[in-house]
Each structure stands twice: as structure tokens, then as C-alpha cells.
Amino acid sequence: MHKSKLGVRVTGKLDGGNPKHASHIREDGENTFTVKPTWEGDPSRCYGLRFAVMAENSGVDRVPVTVNVDWGTPQHMEYKGVYYVNCEGEDDWTERAAKVNGQVASVTFDAEPGVSYLSLAPMYNYSTYLAFVDALAQRSEVEVKLAGKSRHGREIWRLQMPPEETEDAEPVTVVCRNNACETAGNFMIEGMVRFLFSGEPEAVELMRKFTFHFLPMTNPDGVFDGLERDTALEDGANLGRMNTAPDPAHDTIRTSLETIKPKLFVNLHNWMIPDVDGLLCNDELYARRLSELLPPVGKPPRRYHREWYSDTIAEIEDRGDVTLYPMAKLPELHKDSGGTWKDFCRKRFGARAMAVEFPWRGRTVDDMRQLGIALLKAVCLIRIGERETP
Numbered sequence: 001m002h003k004s005k006l007g008v009r010v011t012g013k014l015d016g017g018n019p020k021h022a023s024h025i026r027e028d029g030e031n032t033f034t035v036k037p038t039w040e041g042d043p044s045r046c047y048g049l050r051f052a053v054m055a056e057n058s059g060v061d062r063v064p065v066t067v068n069v070d071w072g073t074p075q076h077m078e079y080k081g082v083y084y085v086n087c088e089g090e091d092d093w094t095e096r097a098a099k100v101n102g103q104v105a106s107v108t109f110d111a112e113p114g115v116s117y118l119s120l121a122p123m124y125n126y127s128t129y130l131a132f133v134d135a136l137a138q139r140s141e142v143e144v145k146l147a148g149k150s151r152h153g154r155e156i157w158r159l160q161m162p163p164e165e166t167e168d169a170e171p172v173t174v175v176c177r178n179n180a181c182e183t184a185g186n187f188m189i190e191g192m193v194r195f196l197f198s199g200e201p202e203a204v205e206l207m208r209k210f211t212f213h214f215l216p217m218t219n220p221d222g223v224f225d226g227l228e229r230d231t232a233l234e235d236g237a238n239l240g241r242m243n244t245a246p247d248p249a250h251d252t253i254r255t256s257l258e259t260i261k262p263k264l265f266v267n268l269h270n271w272m273i274p275d276v277d278g279l280l281c282n283d284e285l286y287a288r289r290l291s292e293l294l295p296p297v298g299k300p301p302r303r304y305h306r307e308w309y310s311d312t313i314a315e316i317e318d319r320g321d322v323t324l325y326p327m328a329k330l331p332e333l334h335k336d337s338g339g340t341w342k343d344f345c346r347k348r349f350g351a352r353a354m355a356v357e358f359p360w361r362g363r364t365v366d367d368m369r370q371l372g373i374a375l376l377k378a379v380c381l382i383r384i385g386e387r388e389t390p
């Protein structure tokens, strides 16, 4: 904990916080701090897209606080120029543009009396998820099952709606938080579940035609530990890939999918490319139909990147996609990756399978909930059409 004279303390030692170690937070002056995030691997392996601290203001007045986020490398700073602020108890997060100078992004925000958070993305942590699951466990419309546990014994829950499977209902699976930092999917699942509970005729119809299975936090260790991508700081699994370090969370995803055998599979991600949404589904025509059904949500409107048919580096290079997403150039990410869960579901169960990437920039948490609802409706609508015209 670092306490300033006026009583504002900044720490990353919390669920989802980064950096965890007090030695990475230095007080430079009155309400001015330098913070060095930590992440798994070096900049050639990961972007380092996790930063989240809590500011505690014990005074009675609002206090401006400046945090200089020192990323330790000037690489990938194009994704680290906007931060999110939340005062405890508020639903939404406010965007704050930082001044970027080399590897340091300086962001100033008003710390209200009490607790506020400053993060690279709106936070949704392990405790938030447990509260979400607990609330659903009280309801008869959903069955809550413990699918497995992480290396550190954290819970990986599977939610099924409706609880009983009917013969004609097709299994749908929605997963998120393969990558620890990508919080958008949790808000999208909140939207989807609220919609399915809503009693609207369309929701009732979908609950009759499909059985929905949600895995809302596949990487609870990475989430809790404040990591970017993997399940552990060292030797962790990259849960978005099939060939990865041995990890019970990976086994849990696989066993769940083998049990469910989904016919429709959606993996929710949020990359940091600010002006492009991703629909990665190995089928250009499908991606185009889906993008047409999705309303523009958030500002500014963005274009869709929808033509990734494969995860092999050679094919990505062939299409020139590396200019859009330079991470794709990193051979380590793709070499022997064994493909993704969408490839697995497609090959194994003949599923219509996709990953989506809906970046935060210009979107509120409620935008993400609305996007979740729109996505669920759209993929189900297309699926119904596919079933009716074989």
C-alpha cells in the first residue's frame, strides 16, 4: 500500500489486480504514482494487456490522482493509451485517455472519497463471477454445475438453461475468459442470461429450440492473478489453443465440450484493436450474414474483420492479415498450436463454431450486454434457418 499525504492509497493487491507486488508501485509526489504492470512472458510472447489498481481515498473530498503506467517496453503502446475508471458501487466505467510518452502512459482521474478502480479494461473478476453464479443458483430456470477446478482450486462453473434437455433442443455452448484479461465476454454473457430469463416471446422460443450451456470463466487463476492471457505467470496454459501446457482448466473445457457436444459454439474474446470487430468462423458467407444481423453498438462504428479461415501462420500471411493484427506474426503463438476450440467443435461435433472479438474502446458495459443479446439472437436465428433447410 502506498499512502499519500492527502490519504489516497494505490494498490494492485486484489482479485484481478496488477501489479500485485508493492515494489511495482512507487509514490512520486502528492497523489502521483508510477506503476509497473507485470505479465507472463516477455513482450515477444504477449502484449502485456493487464493493469488494474485500486485507489482508496480516505478523505472527504474528491482528489485528482495521476498514475504513470510504466509498461517496461515501447512495444504495443497503441493498445495502452485508454484506461477505465470506476467508483465502487457504480455499474459503468468511464474512459480516460492517457498521455503516452515512450513506454509510459500517464492517466489522471478523480478519486472520489472511498474506493475507485483504474484499469486497462472494465474489470470483471473472480469474485464478480462467483456472485453471478451464486445468484443464478437460486433460480429454477438454470442448472448450475461445477465443471472442474483450476490449478489453484478455483471453481469453473457450467450453467445450463433450461435445466432439462428436450429431445429436439440443440446444445449451444458459449465460453469466455480463455484469455484472462478479456472481460467483455462476461458482460455479454450477463446480457444473454438476462435475455433468456426475460420471458420475451423470442427468448421463450429459443429456450425451446436450444439448450444453452455457459462457461463464463474458464481461466479463473489468470483472472484472479491479474494475468493477460495464460493460467499462470510461468508455464501456464494458453486456454485458447488445443496444444498447450498441461492444465486442469484446459481439461475441464475439453471434458465439458465432449459432454455437451455442441452444435453451435461461440467463444467470446475482446482483442484491443480499437476500430475492428472480429468474427472468426472459418466461413466467409456465414460471417457476412452474421455481421449483417448485428447492429452497430458503441462509438465509433467499426468494420468487421471476418475472413480468418485458419489459425496457421502460413495462411494468415497469405491473406496479409498480419498488417491488421501484428500479433499474428509471432510464430510462437501459432506454431503447433493444434488449432482452437472452434476448430475442435467444428471437426468433432460438426458444430457451427466461431470466436468473436468485440473490443472495449467506445463501449460501455451495457453496450457489451446488448451485444451479447444481439449475438445470441443472431447465431440462433441463422442456426434455425440452417436446420430448416438442410
Ligand SMILES: [Zn+2]
Pocket (backbone or CB within 6 Å): 179, 182, 240, 269, 270, 271
Ligand atoms: Zn482472446
